[in-house]
Amino acid sequence: xxxxxxxxxxxxxxxxxxxxxxxxxxxxxxxxxxxxxxxxxxxxxxxxxxxxxxxxxxxxxxxxxxxxxxxxxxxxxxxxxxxxxxxxxxxxxxxxxxxxxxxxxxxxxxxxxxxxxxxxxxxxxxxxxxxxxxxxxxxxxxxxxxxxxxxxxxxxxxxxxxxxxxxxxxxxxxxxxxxxxxxxxxxxxxxxxxxxxxxxxxxxxxxxxxxxxxxxxxxxxxxxxxxxxxxxxxxxxxxxxxxxxxxxxxxxxxxxxxxxxxxxxxxxxxxxxxxxxxxxxxxxxxxxxxxxxxxxxxxxxxxxxxxxxxxxxxxxxxxxxxxxxxxxxxxxxxxxxxxxxxxxxxxxxxxxxxxxxxxxxxxxxxxxxxxxxxxxxxxxxxxxxxxxxxxxxxxxxxxxxxxxxxxxxxxxxxxxxxxxxxxxxxxxxxxxxxxxxxxxxxxxxxxxxxxxxxxxxxxxxxxxxxxxxxxxxxxxxxxxxxxxxxxxxxxxxxxxxxxxxxxxxxxxxxxxxxxxxxxxxxxxxxxxxxxxxxxxxxxxxxxxxxxxxxxxxxxxxxxxxxxxxxxxxxxxxxxxxxxxxxxxxxxxxxxxxxxxxxxxxxxxxxxxxxxxxxxxxxxxxxxxxxxxxxxxxxxxxxxxxxxxxxxxxxxxxxxxxxxxxxxxxxxxxxxxxxxxxxxxxxxxxxxxxxxxxxxxxxxxxxxxxxxxxxxxxxxxxxxxxxxxxxxxxxxxxxxxxxxxxxxxxxxxxxxxxxxxxxxxxxxxxxxxxxxxxxxxxxxxxxxxxxxxxxxxxxxxxxxxxxxxxxxxxxxxxxxxxxxxxxxxxxxxxxxxxxx
Amino acid sequence: xxxxxxxxxxxxxxxxxxxxxxxxxxxxxxxxxxxxxxxxxxxxxxxxxxxxxxxxxxxxxx
Numbered sequence: 066x067x068x069x070x071x072x073x074x075x076x077x078x079x080x081x082x083x084x085x086x087x088x089x090x091x092x093x094x095x096x097x098x099x100x101x102x103x104x105x106x107x108x109x110x111x112x113x114x115x116x117x118x119x120x121x122x123x124x125x126x127x128x129x130x131x132x133x134x135x136x137x138x139x140x141x142x143x144x145x146x147x148x149x150x151x152x153x154x155x156x157x158x159x160x161x162x163x164x165x166x167x168x169x170x171x172x173x174x175x176x177x178x179x180x181x182x183x184x185x186x187x188x189x190x191x192x193x194x195x196x197x198x199x200x201x202x203x204x205x206x207x208x209x210x211x212x213x214x215x216x217x218x219x220x221x222x223x224x225x226x227x228x229x230x231x232x233x234x235x236x237x238x239x240x241x242x243x244x245x246x247x248x249x250x251x252x253x254x255x256x257x258x259x260x261x262x263x264x265x266x267x268x269x270x271x272x273x274x275x276x277x278x279x280x281x282x283x284x285x286x287x288x289x290x291x292x293x294x295x296x297x298x299x300x301x302x303x304x305x306x307x308x309x310x311x312x313x314x315x316x317x318x319x320x321x322x323x324x325x326x327x328x329x330x331x332x333x334x335x336x337x338x339x340x341x342x343x344x345x346x347x348x349x350x351x352x353x354x355x356x357x358x359x360x361x362x363x364x365x366x367x368x369x370x371x372x373x374x375x376x377x378x379x380x381x382x383x384x385x386x387x388x389x390x391x392x393x394x395x396x397x398x399x400x401x402x403x404x405x406x407x408x409x410x411x412x413x414x415x416x417x418x419x420x421x422x423x424x425x426x427x428x429x430x431x432x433x434x435x436x437x438x439x440x441x442x443x444x445x446x447x448x449x450x451x452x453x454x455x456x457x458x459x460x461x462x463x464x465x466x467x468x469x470x471x472x473x474x475x476x477x478x479x480x481x482x483x484x485x486x487x488x489x490x491x492x493x494x495x496x497x498x499x500x501x502x503x504x505x506x507x508x509x510x511x512x513x514x515x516x517x518x519x520x521x522x523x524x525x526x527x528x529x530x531x532x533x534x535x536x537x538x539x540x541x542x543x544x545x546x547x548x549x550x551x552x553x554x555x556x557x558x559x560x561x562x563x564x565x566x567x568x569x570x571x572x573x574x575x576x577x578x579x580x581x582x583x584x585x586x587x588x589x590x591x592x593x594x595x596x597x598x599x600x601x602x603x604x605x606x607x608x609x610x611x612x613x614x615x616x617x618x619x620x621x622x623x624x625x626x627x628x629x630x631x632x633x634x635x636x637x638x639x640x641x642x643x644x645x646x647x648x649x650x651x652x653x654x655x656x657x658x659x660x661x662x663x664x665x666x667x668x669x670x671x672x673x674x675x676x677x678x679x680x681x682x683x684x685x686x687x688x689x690x691x692x693x694x695x696x697x698x699x700x701x702x703x704x705x706x707x708x709x710x711x712x713x714x715x716x717x718x719x720x721x722x723x724x725x726x727x728x729x730x731x732x733x734x735x736x737x738x739x740x741x742x743x744x745x746x747x748x749x750x751x752x753x754x755x756x757x758x759x760x761x762x763x764x765x766x767x768x769x770x771x772x773x774x775x776x777x778x779x780x781x782x783x784x785x786x787x788x789x790x791x792x793x794x795x796x797x798x799x800x801x802x803x804x805x806x807x808x809x810x811x812x813x814x815x816x817x818x819x820x821x822x823x824x825x826x827x828x829x830x831x832x833x834x835x836x837x838x839x840x841x842x843x844x845x846x847x848x849x850x851x852x853x854x855x856x857x858x859x860x861x862x863x864x865x866x867x868x869x870x871x872x873x874x875x876x877x878x879x880x881x882x883x884x885x886x887x888x889x890x891x892x893x894x895x896x897x898x899x900x
Numbered sequence: 901x902x903x904x905x906x907x908x909x910x911x912x913x914x915x916x917x918x919x920x921x922x923x924x925x926x927x928x929x930x931x932x933x934x935x936x937x938x939x940x941x942x943x944x945x946x947x948x949x950x951x952x953x954x955x956x957x958x959x960x961x962x
Contacts, residue, residue, distance in 0.1 A: 189932065237926050244922040248915050256908075272901060279908055283915075 073097045074106060135207040135214065137376060137396055144206060153184050156198040157206070160221040161188070161213065169218070170195075176212055180204055195220075239356055243349050246291030249283050250342040256280045257339035257849075270332075277329045277336050284338040288322050291345045294352070308502045310541060316506075317532035318344060324525060335526065340852035344533065347856040351542050351863075377402060377417040378409040380461065399467070406464045412457055416449045418467045425460035429453050497540070501834075505535040512842045523844050530841040534851040535834055539858040543826030546866040551819035554869050560799055560812045567798035570782035571816035573763045576717040577809070580750065580768035584786055585704045585720070585732050585806070592624050592694050599691035606692040610684050612650045613638060613657050624696055645682075655691075657684045664690060700735045703807045708736045710810035717762070721750045754780055767809070768797070784809065819869055826862045833858040 074088065074095035087094045088106040097106055138144065148157040161173065170188035173195060177186035182203025188195040197209060213220040256276045263273055295318065298311030321337040321344075328334035379397045394409055399417045402408070407423065410416055416429070428440035430453060440456045443449060449462050451471040509531045516524035552562045562568060579585055595603050607625070612635040614625040638648035645658010656663045663685040682694045708718050720741035722729045729743040742753070757764050758781070766780030785797035801808050837854055840846050846854070925931065 187929070233932060237931070240926050240931055241923055244926075245919055248919055248922075252912070252915055269901065272904065275905065275908075279912070283912065 135210040137207075137398065138210060139205050139207045144201075148206070151198055154198050154200040155206070156185075156196065159195045159197065159210075159213070161195055161218050173213060173216060173218065176216060177209060180209065180212065183209070235356060239349065239353050242291045242294070243346075243353055246287045246342060246346040246349050249287035249291070250339075250346040252283045253280050253287075253338050253342045256283075260336075274329075274332055277338075280336065280338040281326060281329050284322070284325070284342050287342045287345055288318065291342075291349055292318055295345075295348065308499055308506070310499075310502065310537065313502055313505055313509075313532050313536055314344070314348060317529065317536070320525075320532065321529055324529070337529070337849065337852075340533065340849050343852050343856055347859055351546075351859060378411070380407040380409055402464055402467050404464055404467065408462050408464060409459065410449075410455045410462055411459045412455055414455055416451055416453050416455060416462070418451045418464045419471045420449055420462040420464040420466070422447050422449055423461050423463050425458055427455055427460045428457040430456050501537050501540070505532070505537075505838075508535070508838070508842065516844065526847060527842065527844040530844075530846045530851040531838065533855055534837045534841040534846060536855055537830065537834060539830035539833060539855075539862045540827070542859055542862050543830045544823050546863050547819055547823045547826060547869065550866045550869040551815060554815055555799075555812055558808045558811050558815070560801055560808050562799055567782055568816045568819050570763070570798060571765065571813055572820035574716060574765040574782060574813060574816075576719070576757060576762045577711050577765045577767065578754070578757075578780070579718070579720045579738075580722075580766050584767045585708075585736055586700050592696055593699065594695040596693045596695075597691070598693060599686075599689065601691055603692070606684055609635075609650050609655055610657055610682075610692075610694070613646045613648050613655060653686065655684060655686055657682065659683070660693075700732055701806060704732075705736045707806035707809055708738060710807075711813070714810055714813055716813070721745045721753055723747075765813075815869065822865055822869060826865055829865070830858060830862060 074097050088097045088110075095106065144155070148155045174186050174188045177183050177195075177197060180199075182200045183197065184200060185198040186195065195213075199206070199209060210220050256279060260268070260273060260276050260280075262268075263276075292315075295311045295314045298309060299315035302309040302312055318341055321341050324334070325336040325338050325341070328336050376396050377399050378394050379402070381393050381395055402418055408417065408420070412427070422443055422445055424445060426442065426444045429443050429449060430440045440454075443460075448465075449455075451466075509528050512531050513524055513528040516527050548568055551568045555562055555568075592607075595606065597603060597606065599606075601609075611625045615635065635648040635650045638646055640646055641658070641662060644662035645656060647654065647656040649655075660681060660683045663683040682696055683690055684692045684694070711718055718738050718740070720729060720733055720738055722741070722743055723745055724743060726743035729741055733739070733741040742749070745753070754764055754766070763781040765782040765784055767784045767786070782799065783797045784799045784801060786801050799812065833854070837846065837851075841851055
């Protein structure tokens with residue numbers, strides 16, 4: 066007999082209490098939870114794409130109902146606004162929701178390419194974007210969008226894509242410069258080695274001149290193409306009368322190149338083409354490293370700005386029939402919405418604009434904005450924010466703000482601003498190096514003057530050497546590369562850095578404060594206890610509860626589903642929002658929910674227990690209470706170990722929680738934390754934070770969402786658990802993506818190492834410049850040696866920083882969401898959630 | 901030694917070709933996404949009927 070699977074083959078949802086559907090793949094039938102998943106799985110098999118299931122890292126998104134909204138996009142006016150006309154068709158960039166791994170992008174790309182009329186389709190996993198080029202005469206745009214939606218992903222059309230295009234263009238340009246100057250440098254070096262050998266052993270004049278001419282031939286494009294950014298930068302700095310790193314670089318390059326060309330032409334003197342090309346190449350490498358670090362964090366903003374749907378259902382009152390209140394619904398673009406429009410927001414849809422609820426009651430998942438995992442109830446007159454998810458019932462709303470004036474848009478703007486800033490420590494290095502640069506330029510002039518008096522023939526070489534040797538490249542790279550390397554190493558451990566000063570702060574931390582009990586606990590509700598009051602056994606009670614709760618999406622309901630699969634399906638289940646459920650299981654009528662709901666109308670109900678008990682869920686019949694369940698949160702499996710590890714790093718640990726004393730005590734005891742405070746308001750927490758700071762402590766605050774923003778802001782370093790919400794990124798310096806505390810002590814240790822490496826780097830760079838400068842001024846350093854010295858000092862700094870990356874990866878699975886999880890791990894994770 | 905008068909220009913032409921090839925690769929977006937390529941090798945191509953040549957056949961069937 067075949068084993069009956071417990072979860073849907075496609076979306077991974079529990080099959081308990083559902084009518085199974087079977088999807089036919091090539092050689093087997095698989096169980097799925099609904100017709101949508103069946104269609105998706107069969108479509109994949111039909112296209113020969115079922116391998117997707119072997120390589121995906123997370124269960125797929127449940128496909129949405131087929132909708133006519135995509136047809137909107139075939140409107141020619143709209144199409145012109147959203148897409149670009151290319152020689153072989155039209156092209157559009159789509160942001161795709163639900164893209165979790167390379168298997169997803171492969172699937173979408175492949176499926177699109179199989180459509181006749183699609184010229185090109187490529188999907189980028191890292192940025193969640195797809196670029197499609199199609200022939201408008203052969204296939205409609207709506208068909209492509211429908212296809213992606215049918216696969217279970219949600220496409221959005223990227224209208225404003227300037228930032229992304231700019232980043233891509235920048236990366237491409239710098240890669241080309243890197244290759245051109247790198248290859249050019251190798252050639253020139255080869256000739257230079259021959260010429261140095263010739264200097265020592267003697268070389269035919271003709272060959273020497275030939276090699277020089279060839280060096281010039283190669284160095285000229287490198288100089289003009291690879292060196293262009295430095296000249297442009299120096300020109301810009303000169304225009305505003307300031308000194309940047311580009312100024313001595315450009316000056317040195319121009320002098321060295323000019324003199325070399327001149328000497329090549331007059332067949333005498335020295336040439337410095339090797340120094341010039343090498344200089345350009347290494348500086349470009351430095352720029353590339355810096356750019357990569359800068360681009361790393363932009364994908365976060367993307368995911369936020371793509372939350373909004375592209376279309377909304379607008380209600381239009383029919384002219385004369387106002388009396389009977391008949392509305393017609395039309396799908397319009399969100400961009401076309403105006404203030405005062407009435408919208409229809411179905412259950413499961415995202416609220417497209419800020420506005421007030423005017424009709425209906427529902428629950429809204431605001432985790433995007435507040436980090437609060439439980440949906441909140443909203444009734445008429447209450448505010449709905451764009452980007453939040455309507456989870457319960459269809460409602461009507463009146464638009465109050467759209468587009469750039471919504472709360473969501475404000476957050477995105479905030480995030481982009483945070484990303485644009487440079488780390489304080491790097492700014493400091495910049496400021497110091499700018500002062501240093503001014504002195505270098507004066508020094509070079511001075512050296513030139515003095516040498517002109519002593520020995521004019523050596524003046525040029527000495528001045529050039531001073532300019533090149535003293536370039537504080539290593540100085541400015543010292544912190545930047547270390548920060549970038551630490552960012553990357555932390556990301557591998559599942560810690561994302563959203564604020565550039567975070568690493569420096571993390572290294573200074575002396576005390577870790579857990580702001581919420583939820584950071585030490587799993588954050589999901591689970592059934593923790595059961596008190597029987599009737600004749601039924603615990604297993605029976607749980608079975609009935611699971612059957613009833615299978616009809617609900619509420620987090621508490623899921624807790625029952627995880628604990629036990631329903632023995633018998635429930636019929637006629639009715640959801641009473643905010644109270645509970647009632648339905649028939651095995652012929653008998655049951656109610657489950659708050660004590661007031663289940664027992665409210667019954668005689669002698671109070672004798673069984675209090676009617677108002679927040680933590681209790683009661684299962685009962687008309688005859689009375691059967692069982693009382695307590696639901697709560699259990700500690701994370703690794704929190705005790707993480708706390709111990711933090712202690713061993715010499716850090717103090719404490720809890721400041723808003724929860725009741727009992728719950729906090731339990732968690733504190735489990736984790737071995739002796740210092741804790743319960744029932745703390747944000748004000749209390751902030752005061753404690755200030756008191757700690759006054760005692761000279763540097764506090765790291767671990768929270769879980771936006772609602773603790775003021776407290777997180779008061780801490781030296783704020784850390785958010787990744788499951789909270791995307792918004793925590795706006796306030797927290799660091800995000801633990803892996804949803805595991807084990808990464809925290811590792812991150813602190815890494816930050817400390819990063820800090821000490823930065824110190825070494827700065828020391829080395831300063832030491833190098835201070836020793837090499839006088840030697841160069843004395844004329845003991847020829848320009849080629851100066852270029853090598855300068856480059857070597859930068860390379861030493863970069864290599865030293867890269868030691869941070871080489872640190873052994875933590876045990877366990879990779880924690881980055883973008884990293885595909887091998888299928889076996891994905892499977893065991895699914896199984897792990899079932900007892 | 902006069903061979904260098906020929907060899908060096910030849911090598912420069914090769915370098916020029918290398919630079920052009922790299923530019924072409926960058927321009928066609930081959931360096932835009934370095935993540936998916938590593939995974940694509942694990943996914944088998946379905947046999948394309950349009951392609952001539954031996955078709956992939958399951959080996960366990962006679």
